Amino acid sequence: MLIASLSMPEQVTLTLSALILLSSFLLLAQVRVDSLINTFALQGLLLFFATLAIAFISGKYDLLISAALTLGLKVIFIPILLRRLVVQLDIHREVEVLVKPSLVMLFGGGLVLFSYYVSLPITELSLLSTRNTIAISLAVVLIGMLMIISRRKAVSQVIGFMSMENGLFFAAVVSTFGMPMVVELGIAFDVLVAVILFGVFFFHIRTEIGSLDTDRLNRLNEVDK
Amino acid sequence: MSLTMAQLAVFLTLLSSVAALVFVKKPRFMINVSFFLLGLSGLVAVSAGGMALLGNQVEQTILPVGLPWLHVCLHIDALAAFFLFIVGFVTFVASCYGPSYISRHADDGAHAVSTLTFFTGLFVAGMYLVLLAADAFSFMIAWELMSVASYFLVAYQHDRAENRSAAFIYLLMAVVGGAFILLAYGVLAAFGDGFSFVSMAKAHLSPTWATIAFALAFIGFGLKAGIVPLHVWLPQAHPVAPSHISALMSGVMLKVAVYGFIRFVYDLLGGVQWQWGVLVLLVGAISALMGVLYALMQHDLKRLLAYHSVENIGIIYIGLGLSMIFAATDHKEVAAIALVAALYHCLNHALFKSLLFLGAGAVLEQSGQHNMEHMGGLIKKMPVTAACFLIGCVSICALPPFNGFVSEWLIYQAALQGTVLKNGILGTALPITSAMLALTGALAIACFVKVYGVVFLGLPRTEKIEEAHEVPRGMQFSQIVLAISCLVFGIFPTWTANVLNVIPQKLLGAGFAGVNGESWLWLTPINTQTASYGALPVLIGLLVSWVVVYFFLHPPTRDNSIRIAPAWDCGFGPLNARMQYTATSFAMPIRKIFSFAWHVSEKVEPARIGKGPHYFLHVSDWVWMYVYAPIGKIIHKVAERTARIQGGDLRIYLCYSFFTLLFLLWVIV
Amino acid sequence: MIALYATLFFPFAGALLLGLIGHWKSAKHVNIVFCVGAFIAAGMLALDVFSNGPILSDGKLFYIDAFNVYLILLNAFVGLTTSIFSGPYMSHERDIGRVGDKRMRLYHSMFQGFLFTMLAALSTNNLGILWVAIEAATLTTVLLVSLYRTHESIEAGWKYFIICGVGISQALFGTILVYFASAKVIPGHEDGLLWTVLQLHAANMDKGVMALAFVFLLVGYGTKVGLVPLHNWLPDAHSEGPTPMSAILSGLLLNVALYALVRFKMLADPALGNHLAGNLMMGFGLLSFSVAGILLHRQYDIKRMFSYSSIEHMGLMTFAFGIGGPLATFGALLHMIVHSLTKSAIFVTVGQASQIAGTQVISKIRGLIRSNPAVGWSLLLGTCAIAGFPPFGVFTSEFLLFTATIKSYPWLVLPLLVGLAVAFAGLFRNIQPMVFGEPPEDQRKVPVNMWPVFIHLALVLWLGLAIPTVLAQWLNQATIMIVGQGVL
Amino acid sequence: MTGWLFALVQTLCVVLFAPFLAGWVKWIKCKLQNRQGPAPWQPYRDLWRLSKKQVVLADVASPIFRAAPYIVFGATVVAASVLPIVSTQLPTAALADVIVLVGIFALTRFFLALAGMDVGTSFGGMGSSREVTLSSLAEPALLMTFFTLAMTVSSTNLSSAVAYLSQAHFTLAPSLIFSFMALLLVAVAETGRIPIDNPATHLELTMIHEAMILEYSGRHLLLMEWAAMLKLTLYSILIVNLIVPWGISLTLEPQAIALATVSVLGKLLVLGVLLAVSETSQAKMRLFRAPQYLGMAFILSLLGMMSHIILEVR
Numbered sequence A: 001m002l003i004a005s006l007s008m009p010e011q012v013t014l015t016l017s018a019l020i021l022l023s024s025f026l027l028l029a030q031v032r033v034d035s036l037i038n039t040f041a042l043q044g045l046l047l048f049f050a051t052l053a054i055a056f057i058s059g060k061y062d063l064l065i066s067a068a069l070t071l072g073l074k075v076i077f078i079p080i081l082l083r084r085l086v087v088q089l090d091i092h093r094e095v096e097v098l099v100k101p102s103l104v105m106l107f108g109g110g111l112v113l114f115s116y117y118v119s120l121p122i123t124e125l126s127l128l129s130t131r132n133t134i135a136i137s138l139a140v141v142l143i144g145m146l147m148i149i150s151r152r153k154a155v156s157q158v159i160g161f162m163s164m165e166n167g168l169f170f171a172a173v174v175s176t177f178g179m180p181m182v183v184e185l186g187i188a189f190d191v192l193v194a195v196i197l198f199g200v201f202f203f204h205i206r207t208e209i210g211s212l213d214t215d216r217l218n219r220l221n222e223v224d225k
Numbered sequence B: 001m002s003l004t005m006a007q008l009a010v011f012l013t014l015l016s017s018v019a020a021l022v023f024v025k026k027p028r029f030m031i032n033v034s035f036f037l038l039g040l041s042g043l044v045a046v047s048a049g050g051m052a053l054l055g056n057q058v059e060q061t062i063l064p065v066g067l068p069w070l071h072v073c074l075h076i077d078a079l080a081a082f083f084l085f086i087v088g089f090v091t092f093v094a095s096c097y098g099p100s101y102i103s104r105h106a107d108d109g110a111h112a113v114s115t116l117t118f119f120t121g122l123f124v125a126g127m128y129l130v131l132l133a134a135d136a137f138s139f140m141i142a143w144e145l146m147s148v149a150s151y152f153l154v155a156y157q158h159d160r161a162e163n164r165s166a167a168f169i170y171l172l173m174a175v176v177g178g179a180f181i182l183l184a185y186g187v188l189a190a191f192g193d194g195f196s197f198v199s200m201a202k203a204h205l206s207p208t209w210a211t212i213a214f215a216l217a218f219i220g221f222g223l224k225a226g227i228v229p230l231h232v233w234l235p236q237a238h239p240v241a242p243s244h245i246s247a248l249m250s251g252v253m254l255k256v257a258v259y260g261f262i263r264f265v266y267d268l269l270g271g272v273q274w275q276w277g278v279l280v281l282l283v284g285a286i287s288a289l290m291g292v293l294y295a296l297m298q299h300d301l302k303r304l305l306a307y308h309s310v311e312n313i314g315i316i317y318i319g320l321g322l323s324m325i326f327a328a329t330d331h332k333e334v335a336a337i338a339l340v341a342a343l344y345h346c347l348n349h350a351l352f353k354s355l356l357f358l359g360a361g362a363v364l365e366q367s368g369q370h371n372m373e374h375m376g377g378l379i380k381k382m383p384v385t386a387a388c389f390l391i392g393c394v395s396i397c398a399l400p401p402f403n404g405f406v407s408e409w410l411i412y413q414a415a416l417q418g419t420v421l422k423n424g425i426l427g428t429a430l431p432i433t434s435a436m437l438a439l440t441g442a443l444a445i446a447c448f449v450k451v452y453g454v455v456f457l458g459l460p461r462t463e464k465i466e467e468a469h470e471v472p473r474g475m476q477f478s479q480i481v482l483a484i485s486c487l488v489f490g491i492f493p494t495w496t497a498n499v500l501n502v503i504p505q506k507l508l509g510a511g512f513a514g515v516n517g518e519s520w521l522w523l524t525p526i527n528t529q530t531a532s533y534g535a536l537p538v539l540i541g542l543l544v545s546w547v548v549v550y551f552f553l554h555p556p557t558r559d560n561s562i563r564i565a566p567a568w569d570c571g572f573g574p575l576n577a578r579m580q581y582t583a584t585s586f587a588m589p590i591r592k593i594f595s596f597a598w599h600v601s602e603k604v605e606p607a608r609i610g611k612g613p614h615y616f617l618h619v620s621d622w623v624w625m626y627v628y629a630p631i632g633k634i635i636h637k638v639a640e641r642t643a644r645i646q647g648g649d650l651r652i653y654l655c656y657s658f659f660t661l662l663f664l665l666w667v668i669v
Numbered sequence C: 001m002i003a004l005y006a007t008l009f010f011p012f013a014g015a016l017l018l019g020l021i022g023h024w025k026s027a028k029h030v031n032i033v034f035c036v037g038a039f040i041a042a043g044m045l046a047l048d049v050f051s052n053g054p055i056l057s058d059g060k061l062f063y064i065d066a067f068n069v070y071l072i073l074l075n076a077f078v079g080l081t082t083s084i085f086s087g088p089y090m091s092h093e094r095d096i097g098r099v100g101d102k103r104m105r106l107y108h109s110m111f112q113g114f115l116f117t118m119l120a121a122l123s124t125n126n127l128g129i130l131w132v133a134i135e136a137a138t139l140t141t142v143l144l145v146s147l148y149r150t151h152e153s154i155e156a157g158w159k160y161f162i163i164c165g166v167g168i169s170q171a172l173f174g175t176i177l178v179y180f181a182s183a184k185v186i187p188g189h190e191d192g193l194l195w196t197v198l199q200l201h202a203a204n205m206d207k208g209v210m211a212l213a214f215v216f217l218l219v220g221y222g223t224k225v226g227l228v229p230l231h232n233w234l235p236d237a238h239s240e241g242p243t244p245m246s247a248i249l250s251g252l253l254l255n256v257a258l259y260a261l262v263r264f265k266m267l268a269d270p271a272l273g274n275h276l277a278g279n280l281m282m283g284f285g286l287l288s289f290s291v292a293g294i295l296l297h298r299q300y301d302i303k304r305m306f307s308y309s310s311i312e313h314m315g316l317m318t319f320a321f322g323i324g325g326p327l328a329t330f331g332a333l334l335h336m337i338v339h340s341l342t343k344s345a346i347f348v349t350v351g352q353a354s355q356i357a358g359t360q361v362i363s364k365i366r367g368l369i370r371s372n373p374a375v376g377w378s379l380l381l382g383t384c385a386i387a388g389f390p391p392f393g394v395f396t397s398e399f400l401l402f403t404a405t406i407k408s409y410p411w412l413v414l415p416l417l418v419g420l421a422v423a424f425a426g427l428f429r430n431i432q433p434m435v436f437g438e439p440p441e442d443q444r445k446v447p448v449n450m451w452p453v454f455i456h457l458a459l460v461l462w463l464g465l466a467i468p469t470v471l472a473q474w475l476n477q478a479t480i481m482i483v484g485q486g487v488l
Numbered sequence D: 001m002t003g004w005l006f007a008l009v010q011t012l013c014v015v016l017f018a019p020f021l022a023g024w025v026k027w028i029k030c031k032l033q034n035r036q037g038p039a040p041w042q043p044y045r046d047l048w049r050l051s052k053k054q055v056v057l058a059d060v061a062s063p064i065f066r067a068a069p070y071i072v073f074g075a076t077v078v079a080a081s082v083l084p085i086v087s088t089q090l091p092t093a094a095l096a097d098v099i100v101l102v103g104i105f106a107l108t109r110f111f112l113a114l115a116g117m118d119v120g121t122s123f124g125g126m127g128s129s130r131e132v133t134l135s136s137l138a139e140p141a142l143l144m145t146f147f148t149l150a151m152t153v154s155s156t157n158l159s160s161a162v163a164y165l166s167q168a169h170f171t172l173a174p175s176l177i178f179s180f181m182a183l184l185l186v187a188v189a190e191t192g193r194i195p196i197d198n199p200a201t202h203l204e205l206t207m208i209h210e211a212m213i214l215e216y217s218g219r220h221l222l223l224m225e226w227a228a229m230l231k232l233t234l235y236s237i238l239i240v241n242l243i244v245p246w247g248i249s250l251t252l253e254p255q256a257i258a259l260a261t262v263s264v265l266g267k268l269l270v271l272g273v274l275l276a277v278s279e280t281s282q283a284k285m286r287l288f289r290a291p292q293y294l295g296m297a298f299i300l301s302l303l304g305m306m307s308h309i310i311l312e313v314r
Helices: A008-029 A033-058 A063-089 A101-118 A120-125 A133-150 A154-176 A181-209 B002-022 B027-055 B078-107 B110-132 B136-154 B161-191 B197-201 B207-225 B233-240 B243-269 B274-297 B301-328 B332-367 B383-396 B403-420 B424-455 B473-491 B493-500 B502-507 B535-553 B583-593 B622-646 B650-668 C002-021 C027-052 C066-095 C101-123 C127-145 C151-185 C195-204 C207-225 C233-240 C243-272 C276-298 C302-323 C326-357 C373-386 C393-408 C410-435 C451-465 C469-483 D002-032 D042-052 D063-081 D098-118 D122-153 D158-167 D174-190 D218-243 D254-281 D287-312
Strands: B059-067 B070-076 B562-565 B599-605 B614-620 D055-058
Touching: A008 A033, A008 A101, A008 A133, A008 A154, A033 A063, A033 A154, A063 A154, A063 A181, A101 A120, A101 A133, A101 B650, A120 C207, A133 A154, A133 B650, A133 C151, A154 A181, A154 C151, A181 C127, A181 C151, B002 B027, B002 B059, B002 B070, B002 B078, B002 B110, B027 B078, B027 B110, B059 B136, B070 B078, B070 B110, B070 B136, B078 B110, B078 B243, B078 B332, B078 B473, B078 B502, B110 B136, B110 B243, B136 B161, B136 B243, B136 C393, B161 B197, B161 B207, B161 B233, B161 B243, B161 C393, B161 C410, B197 B243, B207 B243, B207 B274, B233 B243, B233 B301, B243 B301, B243 B332, B243 B502, B274 B301, B274 B424, B274 B583, B301 B332, B301 B403, B301 B424, B332 B383, B332 B403, B332 B473, B332 B493, B332 B502, B383 B403, B383 B424, B383 B473, B383 D098, B403 B424, B403 B473, B403 B493, B403 D098, B403 D122, B424 B583, B424 D098, B424 D122, B424 D287, B473 B493, B473 B535, B493 B502, B535 D063, B535 D218, B583 D122, B583 D287, B614 B622, B622 C276, B622 C410, B650 C151, B650 C207, C002 C027, C002 C066, C002 C101, C027 C066, C027 C101, C027 C469, C066 C101, C066 C243, C066 C326, C066 C451, C066 C469, C101 C127, C101 C243, C127 C151, C127 C207, C127 C233, C127 C243, C151 C195, C151 C207, C151 C233, C151 C243, C195 C243, C207 C243, C207 C276, C207 C302, C233 C243, C233 C302, C243 C276, C243 C302, C243 C326, C243 C469, C276 C302, C276 C410, C302 C326, C302 C373, C302 C393, C302 C410, C326 C373, C326 C393, C326 C451, C326 C469, C373 C393, C373 C410, C373 C451, C393 C410, C393 C451, D002 D042, D002 D063, D002 D218, D002 D254, D042 D218, D055 D063, D055 D218, D063 D098, D063 D218, D098 D122, D098 D158, D098 D218, D122 D158, D122 D174, D122 D287, D158 D218, D174 D218, D174 D287, D218 D254
Parallel strands: B562 D055
Antiparallel strands: B059 B070, B599 B614
């Protein structure tokens, strides 16, 4: 399909989804904790706009509620909470050393291709004209996971986790115009609680091992016994 | 009727277990009650089995327990009845023996004894139920109940590490065996719909599947019966249990395994193929020979007896193998002879092996140790036990006119009919196995001369033996009963064989003709011209000649007094116990001759200052060294390798799920 | 209907209340009271379902049928017995100063909260809510895992949190895909995730999408079930948390996750029309079974060891559901019951044992039968039960499972049996020295309450000897729902 | 009835004849080694003397020690009673076939060995150990021989076997040749003759049978000695009646029996001579070479059975 053949809001949606993908690549590359959080907030914002756009395209206005949820949770609450945490833990200036960043980037690119390849059967069926956005959302999920794998700091892992959630949310929006409202609320609640628990854990880990380097959490194993 | 009684027997055993729990606080009372109930159940089982066997009844009933669509189904027929008789009899005897034997344990904490009696009840109940079960599910439950209960009995004296490891190995191999049996039944169930024996018997298997099922059953039941090379648990587990339990395990439980094998192959599987027979025959022969050879090298009395169980199971399997070969080549009469021989030997082995284990228990209790090298001269301290043990030895050595001889004689007779076979392989397999059987018998004599000579004859080797004395009444009684029955079943073989003859008639469709031939005195499998054995006349002949000779040599005209004098000591001062032959030295020539059979490590330490010379001898089991130990090593290695996936690194864990996801996506797209 | 809401209300209210008063001395009794309430309600619910069939709540939010009613009852029951055990256990932990007031409050509240999420997950009709509830279950237990605040417990909690969080997100993606597929065939935006609606239209849903969805769901819920290689969180979480929590984790959470997986399989099978879902589950099941079995040989921590045995049994059940066919499914459903009863009983016993010995290290726990016969025998018998010895119920289910396997995949029986023997050896080589032999001197006297264990083992024994008709009926109906034909 | 009477008489005769055969062999040997040996009926004198002597019993001896001589002797007598010697119409032969015969011999050996162990001297133990070791090799060979025979004549009943052999026109059956060679070897070993054992020696390194009965005296010793002689006789009779059965009577007519008796006596004396010759012409072998000798016997008997199965059945 030619992008020119699409209406302006759809073009906007496509652009936004591209930007969301870009943002998660940015997350993958980001080394400074505070800018990591900012990038995450940015992704949330893009997600919010994308939701709005799709709401207008599809005319499903209950999407506005989930858009509002996104705004409140992913753009405002979580980033603020995380920032306060890192300030309290005094790690907001820390710079994390990435192992083979270029390789990770390449792998992320590969994931995008792979998710496109995987989500073909879905996109065939999508009502939405901007259907390949589903592939994007899958890619965002996978890249989020890749980020958790490639990072050692607890904070970065949490942010990777959250960006996975973003991907899921995006997938729900672009494929099925959001989930049933009760489910949306439930998911939002879970995410909320999850973030708070993460916060609690930061302190525990910090007090136990003196830093947030999760690679030092490796006492429980079957190997050296 | 007989089935109802059998159920009553089961109920009584369970009751004895319950009694063990109820009267935990009053151990001595508990022992009496629970063993009384056990003995009662034994008697009931004996009468139930006897009725069903003599009346050749077949009964069946269904209990409202088990799976919703497969209720527990019990039955009794001649085969089950015969084995029920054996189990019941030995149970009765063992429970006469038990109370006075384990009352000494009553002091080391009530729980210990109640454990023992509790699981004894379950163990016996399990054996009864295995015999009564008429569907695979209840059979398996009963079977595993038997195994687990006996495991707790083996682990009874669990303070010693070797007992624990013995129990562990026992249970492990029981598990494996149970799995194989389950598979065998599963194959049958898959072909003939349903788990009830009736529908299994109807199953039509292709020869390949039949052979698979047979192999599974052979391994599964063989593991419990203890055929070589699946025997390694047996010599470890049997000795460490209390002696009356060893009697039950060695004398009866192995027979239950044989029952399972017969039931499966003849009754359920059917369509016996001669190759199976050859396999059973050869494995049996090897078991018999290796069993007696290993027994010869033991000096732990009960372990020696346990190895002899391997030998006798081998003999039973020889009989079964012969009968399978003949049945497959459609010589039903000869097959019947071999089958009856095998069954007869089951009965005999149950009798004399229980007798020997009970005797061993009495000796152990008095001498306080397992090692024969520290015994000796017990015949004067405990004459009754000694006499009964002697009868046991004579019977197990298959010497006329006792029972062991009859069954082996029948097996020989069956083997000698090998000329009717047209098949060269079989024609050669039979003589070879009969040669091995002959060798086994001769070696068994050597072994039991050693046992009896070292344990009961000669001079006492320790002080503890000096104050040994005869065991209590109950223990004597049960030994005497067994000894008498050894003689009875030895001198009335015709009657026994006649009774047993209904089993081949049911399983093979033909009994053997000659058994009720000319006279009840003569046991004549085929006909008088071919072969005959009159056990009672032989016995009478022996007695008569002894009496005649005695009176001939003791004329009243002369004083026949005897002068007691010290034995001639070649002038080197008085004889002492260390001068006499030990078990090890007695078996030395055989060890030299058959050195291929063991892994012998021998070491002589020359005398040093303050320390005399020392001689170390360790005889170990090839099978264990080269089959079982490596398996353990392999598992350990594999576990070590596998443990690496639990390396402790979170990110690697995530990689697993990540790549699993990618892989699966890639697979389905 | 009332019974249903009561069943959910009790733990919910309990969570709130105990969040306030959880540190009181009487909190343990309050805890028990709420569990009793939930159990009674569940019992009434079960009676209701038994007498007049499946219940669909108004608003279609909850749906109780033969498949989940017995699991609800089981959950309520195990929750009750575990709460009975947790009373003395936790107060002893508090006496030896491992937990303070704040954490007692947290513990009690989260205990009830966890039960609530479990019951909600089971009783809901909405697959989205199912996901929400299971995720919530993770959240409620994650702080319990790290309750002791030691290095190990924090580590365990973190791993549990991240691995399960990531895994469960995939389950969400799968759920979204299912919703997406259903949106094509089902009118009405809100009904698209209702089980009652979905199962009617399952056959018309798109093949490719459902395949994708099932993969995500398998990986997602499979992580919670503890399928190898997604299992790594499980031993850590089970071994480091307080024992009552290990008991309900092992006894309930894994079951519920498997329940969710099977629900989705029931949707995927008609949609795919092939045996893909089954094959995947068989593969994972067999892998988990064998790996866990072999790893039993490397255990040094008693709770870790039994968590591996949980993995092994979950693998077995997954395999059985994968085989499909009435016999295997019936066996698997039965195995869910007997395993959770037996395993929770074992964990309770293990808790007592480790308090007696003052450690969880296997090599330091010795001679339990001598020092404390009740605990020693329960441990030994429980292990016999879990190892699948008759007359315990585990044997029954494994028997059904094996025979079913022989019928459909004869050659797969060999790995099963080898795995069984290996796992057995791994269990018993560690158990024997713990229960047998002479106890060391430094064992403590602790207040033990073995009634939960005895009740559980008695039930398992009963199930081994005879399956009550009610249960048989439910299992049979569930089997019919899952594979289309029953065994009765 | 006459048959039973005849069997009784025959048993008595062979029991009484046994010492003479032993004496005969010894006498021939002395003549061959040109020594002035004792007369063939010397054993009767010895036995008579022993019967008059008082029994001296070791203080540690148990009842087994006192019962053993009676058991051993009695069992050997029973064995004698079932052996077809001059007539195959022997009713007692139905009591015990050849396997029972081997069993009875085993019974005697069992108690002999126990008696050896009883007093607790090292000689006795040594003797029993060697005895059971060697017999554990000899007995299978013997049984195999009999099996081959039984397969050929399709009976394990001795009298019908002998009848069959004596009636059958001479056939050169390899199986029988092997078996009879084995039988000869085994018989030498079982009866404790050179080269396996030496009845004349009392040298502790070499003796086997003598070591076991070393502690015996008086009538006990008499029984033991007599049983040994009887055993020798029985084996000789087995050999002659199986290898050269011709002349044995198939009925119970007096003249036939008389004829048979003469022929059997003749054969036995000849066999005695042969035995004496072989004993003179070779030395006793070391204990640990005996296994090779007996293994040879075992192989021969096995070969016999094989060749029967493979060559002769069809």
